Amino acid sequence: MRQLVLNSYWVKTQYSRPDAQTGVNVTTLYDEIGYPLTVQNVTTKPGLLSPIHNHGTWGVIFQIRGEERHTFWRRVNPAEKPLQIEPVGEHLLGPGEILSLHPDAIHQVETVGQKISLTFQFYGDTQPKSRFQFEPETQTARRF
Template identity: 60%
Template sequence: MIDLIHQDWFVTAEGQCQPRPIARPWELLQDHYYLHQFLSDIVQLLSNAATETDQWDYLPQIRQRVRQLMLNSYWLTTQRAEPDPKTGAAVLTLYDEIGYPLTVQTVTTNPGVTTPIHNHGTWGVVALLEGQERHTLWRQQANPDRLERVGHHTLRSGEIISFCPEAIHQVETIGPTPALTFQLYGDTQPQARYQFEPDPFLAKPF
């Protein structure tokens, strides 16, 4: 069961996790809000951006649409794959076609699963439907190249965290139960997405 009232967050390029205002839940409730309506709304929002790099300016509106989907779609919480026994994680793509500008998926991870330190090369919005995650936040310093850990943030069921394209994080599933997330990303450019090692500094395609 997703809690109705929770905080939204935004992670900057400097690794700061900032609270963001949310709409009152009862203003978002409606009889139905289907995935195809949600995707159409997002694509329409992004069509207002002059360039792809301007898309993340629309994160406040995108977060609101994601919360609207969370509140009105029981179906969303049923879309999950069983984690792989070896990796402890599973990704289920909810919609995809050639040239589609969004990544839309749910991810299920077992307790204790930790991702590499990484960025996404685009804006992102992650809604935690079940469980808990700890996001360790980093920032890259160009001169000299090094990675600095800024802090961490615990994301709880019902909360949404969003990222600017330069944000760097590492995610660990914590608590006694698996985490289920709904994840939405912009058009990721492979040459802009990296996995990092902090000491000595190393960046490689992810």
């Protein structure tokens, strides 16, 4: 992953500025129907805080520019209360760093600092039926 991003002019230049209203822009670089692989560059504006969510698949994130704080959550009692979650830690991802996510990972992302964040993201099978946005206060989740 590091070798690909650092040595690829194309990967580092295929993006758009974050949308003025949402603060995010996703540039899909590869997404083939029926093939479990999605490759994208994502830009986010400074101060943006994502909802708490999962991806429902494995993922690898390479921070090209800017910084992101990833706060990780876990299910408190998956068998009895699968939607009850609690924070378990965080990681500040800086330029040149890589973060990998397992299929059960739940996280929230905040763009920190004054720079736009640009990440190269590589995911397995991204099915909407397995992606959720979590609300810890109400112990609910909805499709994301």
